[in-house]
Amino acid sequence: MADKPMAAHHTESTDTPEIERSNLPQPQDPLKRSLSLEEEASDDHREEVESVKGRIVGGLYLDSLQGEDEIDSQYGPLKKVDIDLPLTLTTVVHQNEEKYILLKFVPGDKENPFNWSQGKKASISLILCLMTLFIGLATSAYSVGVTRMTEELGVSSELGQLGMFTFNFACAIAPLFLAPFCELVGRRVIYIGAYGCFILVFIGLALGKNIATILVCRTLSGLFGCVGTILVGGTFSDMYPSDSRSVPMACFSYVAILGTVAAPIYCGFIDETIGWRWIEGIQGLSNIPLFVVSFFALRETRGGVTLQKRAKLLREETGDDRYRSPMDLEARNIKEMLHASSVKAVHMLVTEPVVFGFGLWIAFAWFITFLFLSVISITYQENHGWDEGIGGLPYISLCIGTTIGFAANFLQIRKYNSLVASKDQKALPESRLYGAMWGAFWLPIGLFIYSFTQYGFVHWIGPTIALVLIAIGIFFIFESCYSFTADCYGENSSSAIAGQGLMRNTLGAVSPLFASQFFHSIGSQYAGLILSLIATALTLIPYVLFKYGHKLRARSALAQTEVEGEEDDEKNGEIYL
Numbered sequence: 001m002a003d004k005p006m007a008a009h010h011t012e013s014t015d016t017p018e019i020e021r022s023n024l025p026q027p028q029d030p031l032k033r034s035l036s037l038e039e040e041a042s043d044d045h046r047e048e049v050e051s052v053k054g055r056i057v058g059g060l061y062l063d064s065l066q067g068e069d070e071i072d073s074q075y076g077p078l079k080k081v082d083i084d085l086p087l088t089l090t091t092v093v094h095q096n097e098e099k100y101i102l103l104k105f106v107p108g109d110k111e112n113p114f115n116w117s118q119g120k121k122a123s124i125s126l127i128l129c130l131m132t133l134f135i136g137l138a139t140s141a142y143s144v145g146v147t148r149m150t151e152e153l154g155v156s157s158e159l160g161q162l163g164m165f166t167f168n169f170a171c172a173i174a175p176l177f178l179a180p181f182c183e184l185v186g187r188r189v190i191y192i193g194a195y196g197c198f199i200l201v202f203i204g205l206a207l208g209k210n211i212a213t214i215l216v217c218r219t220l221s222g223l224f225g226c227v228g229t230i231l232v233g234g235t236f237s238d239m240y241p242s243d244s245r246s247v248p249m250a251c252f253s254y255v256a257i258l259g260t261v262a263a264p265i266y267c268g269f270i271d272e273t274i275g276w277r278w279i280e281g282i283q284g285l286s287n288i289p290l291f292v293v294s295f296f297a298l299r300e301t302r303g304g305v306t307l308q309k310r311a312k313l314l315r316e317e318t319g320d321d322r323y324r325s326p327m328d329l330e331a332r333n334i335k336e337m338l339h340a341s342s343v344k345a346v347h348m349l350v351t352e353p354v355v356f357g358f359g360l361w362i363a364f365a366w367f368i369t370f371l372f373l374s375v376i377s378i379t380y381q382e383n384h385g386w387d388e389g390i391g392g393l394p395y396i397s398l399c400i401g402t403t404i405g406f407a408a409n410f411l412q413i414r415k416y417n418s419l420v421a422s423k424d425q426k427a428l429p430e431s432r433l434y435g436a437m438w439g440a441f442w443l444p445i446g447l448f449i450y451s452f453t454q455y456g457f458v459h460w461i462g463p464t465i466a467l468v469l470i471a472i473g474i475f476f477i478f479e480s481c482y483s484f485t486a487d488c489y490g491e492n493s494s495s496a497i498a499g500q501g502l503m504r505n506t507l508g509a510v511s512p513l514f515a516s517q518f519f520h521s522i523g524s525q526y527a528g529l530i531l532s533l534i535a536t537a538l539t540l541i542p543y544v545l546f547k548y549g550h551k552l553r554a555r556s557a558l559a560q561t562e563v564e565g566e567e568d569d570e571k572n573g574e575i576y577l
Contacts, residue, residue, distance in 0.1 A: 052076075052091060052092045053074075053075055053076035053089070053090070053091055054075070054076035054077050054078070054079060054089070054090040054091075055075050055076060055077070055078045055079065055087060055088065055089055055090065055106070056078075056079045056080075056081060056085065056087075056088050056090055056103075056314070057078065057079075057080060057081070057085055057086065057087040057088065058080055058081035058082060058083045058084060058085040059081075059082070059083055059084030059085060060084050061084060061085060061086045061087060062080055065087065075089055075106070076090075081314070081317065081318060082317070083313060083314075083317045085310060085313065085314070086109060086110075086111060086310075087106050087109070088103050088104070088105070088106065088109075088307075088310060089103070089104040089105065089106050090102065090103060090104075091104065093329070095329055099322060100322050100323075100324045100329065101320070101322045101323050101324065102324055102325070102326065102329065103307045103310055103311050103314075103323065103324070103325050103326075104307070104326070105303065105307070111303075111306050112303050112306070113238050113239045113301045113302075113303050114239065114240075114241065114303070116239060120299075121239050121240065123297065124235070124239070124297075124298065124299060124301065125236065125239075125248050125251065127290070127293060127294055127297060127298055128191075128232045128235060128252075128298075129232070129251050129252060129255045130255075130290055131191075131195060131227075131232075131290060131294065132229060132232055132252060132255050132256050132259065133255040133256075133258065133259040134259065134283075134286065134287050134290060135198065135225040135227075135229070135259065136229075136255065136256055136257075136258070136259020136260045136262075136263075137259045137260075137262060137263045137283065138198075138202075138221065138225060138263075138283045138287075139167060139168075139225070139259070139260055139263075140259075140260050140261065140262075140263040140264060140370075140373055141263035141264075141267045141279050141280075141283050142163055142164065142167070142205075142218065142279070142280070143161075143164055143264070143373045143374070143512065144263065144264050144267035144268055144270075144271050144276075144279060144388075144392065145267065145270075145271045145275075145276025145277075145279045145280075146160040146161060146163070146164075146276075147160075148271060148275065148276045149214070149276045150211075152276075153210060153211050153214075155211045157516075158513065159211055160211070161512045161513055162215055162513070163214055163215055163218040164218075164370065164373075164509070164512040164513075165509045165510065165512065165513055166215055166218045166219040166222060166509075167218045167219070167221055167222035167225070167509075168222060168370070168505045168506070168508045168509030169219075169222070169505065169506065169509040170219050170220075170221075170222030170223045170226065171222045171223075171225070171226040171229065171230075171501075171505040171509075172501065172502050172503075172504075172505030172506045172509065173502070174222070174223050174226045174230075175226060175230040175341070175345075175498045175501050175502075176341055176342035176345055176346075176498055176502065177338060177341065177342060178190070178226070178227075178230065178231075178341070182231065182234075186300050186302050186305040187231060187234070187235055187238070187300060187301055187302055188298055188299065188300040188301075190227060190231065191227060191231065191294065191298060192291075192294060192295055192298065194224045194225075194227040195224070195227065195287075195291055195294060196291060197220070197224040198221060198224035198225045198227075198287070199284055199287045199288060199291055201217050201220045201221045201224065201284075202221075202280050202281065202283060202284025202285075202287075203284065204216070204217035204220075205217045205218070205221070205280035205284075206277045206278070206280040206281040206284065207277070229256060229501075230498070230501060232252050233249060233252060233482060233486070233497070234494065235301050236248045236249060236252065237486075238301035238302055238303065239301055242486075242487065243417070243420045243427075245483075245486075246412075246413040246416060246417070246483065247410075247413060249479065249482055249483055250406060250409050250410075250413065250479055251406075252482075253406075253475060253478045253479040253482065254402060254403070254405075254406040254475070256478070257369070257402045257471070257474060257475055257478060258399055258402050258403075260369055260370075261369065261395055261398035261399060261402065261471065262395065262398075262399050263395075264373065264376070264392040264395045265392050265393060265395045265396055265399070266392070267279050267392065268388045268389040268390075268391060268392030269388075269389040269392070270282060271388060272387065272388045272389050273389075304325060304326055304327035305327070307325035307326065307327070308325040308327050308328060310325070311323045311324050311325045311328060341494070341495065341498060342498075344492075344495040345495045345496070345498035345499040345502065346499055346502070347499075348489075348492070348495050348496050348499050348558065349496075349499030349500065349502065349503065352496065352556060352558065352559075353552055354484075354485070354488055354489075354545065354549065354552055354553070354556075354559070355485065355489075355496045355499055355500060357541050357544075357545065358480075358481045358484065358485060358500060358541065358545075359481075359499060359500035359503045359504065360503065360538065360541075361477055361481065361538050361541050362477055362478060362481040362500060362503075362504050363500075363503040363504040363506070363507040363508075364507065364534065364535065364538055365443065365473070365474045365477040365478060366504045366505070366507060366508040367507040367508060367510075367511045368443070368447070368470065368474065368511075368531065368535075369474060369508065370508045370509075370511045370512055370515075371511040371512070371515045371531075372398075372467075372470075373512060373515075374512055374515035374516050374519075375515060375519055375524075376391075376394055376395065376467075377391055378454075378516065378519055378520070378524065379394075379454040379463055379524070380394055380460065380463075383454060383455065383456040383524075384456055384460055385456070394460075394463070394464055394467060395467075397464045397465070397467035397468045397471070398467050398468075398470070398471040399471070400468050400471070401446075401467060401468035401469065401470065401471025401472045401474075401475070402471045402472075402474070402475050404468065404471075404472055405439060405471065405472040405473075405474075405475030405476055405479075406475060408435070408438075408439070408472070409435050409439075409475070409476070409479055411435065412432070412434050412435030415431070415434050415435075416431050416432060416434075419431050428487075428549075428550065429484055429487035429488040429549065429553070430484075430545065430546050430549045430550065432480060432483045432484040432487055433480060433484060433542045433545060433546045433549075435476050435479070435480060436476050436477065436479075436480035436484075436542040437542045437543055437546060438476070439472055439473055439475065439476025439477070439480075440473060440476060440477065440539040440541075440542055441473070441539060442469045442470070442472040442473035442476075443469075443470055443472075443473025443474060443477065443535045443539070444473075444532045444533075444535035444536040444539055445469055445473075445532075446466045446467065446468070446469030446470035446471075446472075446473060447466070447470060447528055447531050447532035447535055448528070448529070448532040449462065449463075449465065449466035449469065450463050450466035450467065450470065450528050451524070451525045451526075451527075451528025451529045451531075451532060452525055452528075452529075453466060454524050454525070454528070455525075473535075480542065481500065482497065484545070485497055485500065488549070488553060488559050488560070489558055489559055489560065490559075490560040492558045492559075496558075
């Protein structure tokens with residue numbers, strides 16, 4: 001019975017005009033109380049929602065905030081601790097029926113790699129590009145001394161060429177298993193540890209007494225050296241938003257190719273004067289200064305690792321085990337990470353037309369690169385009669401071609417940036433293909449010219465010019481493969497590029513095994529013609545993807561329809577492994 005007057009009173013109050021109800025005393029308004037009760041009943045986590053956002057700071061960093069705005073109040077109340085902790089955002093989250101306090105960077109946090117100064121980013125980028133360059137030099141320097149090495153060790157040249165195979169095959173397989181360790185310990189530990197081991201292996205290469213020792217050391221060299229080709233792109237994605245990554249990635253592509261083709265320029269003189277062992281010795285010694293610089297100057301670029309350290313510090317000092325970083329909550333076991341980096345990579349290579357198409361194209365380009373480590377010596381030393389040292393100078397043409405490709409690629413970068421800045425047009429992954437469509441033709445054209453100018457009675461300038469064109473084409477293939485795949489697959493790009501790397505390095509590994517036999521058995525001109533015809537067919541790939549790429553992405557569950565933004569960049573740091 002007592003409820004009826006209440007109900008009547010409630011009904012009357014709802015019929016009261018708005019102006020009258022607004023004049024009622026707020027604490028005694030039954031409608032307000034009713035709505036408040038309904039809100040509490042409909043939201044079991046009212047208390048958590050009110051305090052879901054917050055900020056935490058301590059020590060010296062707290063002193064620096066005094067008198068400042070202390071970040072907009074929209075980020076919640078400020079909590080102070082007794083340890084040196086930069087201002088950090090906190091968010092209450094629930095996962096697996098547990099409540100955690102998730103740490104995030106505040107806007108403008110100087111420890112967030114995206115907010116580092118341009119000078120700091122440039123210095124780290126320079127160190128990593130130099131590391132890639134020196135590892136690339138070591139890749140091809142070995143091929144120059146194979147003949148004298150096999151003579152000294154008393155084995156066949158084919159067995160000596162296995163050193164090229166083992167290096168590249170290790171580079172093909174290692175990325176499929178390296179990514180989980182990068183997630184667990186960060187990039188810096190992998191860089192320093194792998195690069196240090198890479199340098200130590202040169203001791204075995206320079207002093208090895210039998211072919212077994214050489215082959216084992218070459219395998220280990222590829223295992224540790226692959227860091228220079230598979231982690232650098234991912235490191236750039238840690239520091240640069242996607243719309244600012246074009247120049248660093250172009251630099252990476254440039255030094256990766258330059259290092260691979262430049263070593264024979266000077267190694268031929270080393271081999272004919274002081275011997276093949278000094279090729280390896282000099283390579284190893286030249287890496288030591290860069291290792292020292294890297295050890296002291298290379299910073300951890302994964303922002304998640306920084307937040308992980310802050311969360312660990314808070315747990316230890318406050319005793320509150322709820323503090324976690326995004327990496328802590330997203331952490332998977334080794335089995336899951338290995339599946340993502342290996343099985344998923346192969347699966348995407350087989351099932352995704354974009355991954356397979358570009359993978360085939362860059363694999364062929366890498367195949368040509370390592371094939372010509374043997375072919376150029378046939379042309380200039382056998383057909384033109386040059387000695388070993390002078391016979392390595394035509395590789396300068398490949399360096400010139402790579403440099404021209406790198407310079408011309410800035411037109412592609414300018415085009416892409418104009419699309420990003422445009423209000424009328426949208427930057428899509430296909431916007432990365434303008435340079436590839438222009439540069440793709442130079443590879444088959446260069447191969448065709450080289451095929452019919454490598455005779456001994458034809459002036460040497462003919463094949464030398466052809467090498468420039470070949471290198472231009474290879475650069476654009478290499479650069480567009482990375483940038484397009486990264487934009488196309490977003491957070492799945494690491495698996496996609498790992499699959500492409502498997503195909504690329506596998507073909508690069510097998511090409512030196514039969515290069516000499518291939519060109520000698522069917523004739524240099526016809527061998528080059530076959531390669532130019534294959535290159536011509538593959539040149540259609542960027543055109544097909546430019547026209548139909550959006551349809552292929554729409555059919556894929558793993559591809560994204562638009563280029564990711566900076567927030568996604570921070571979340572998905574693993575772009576290139």
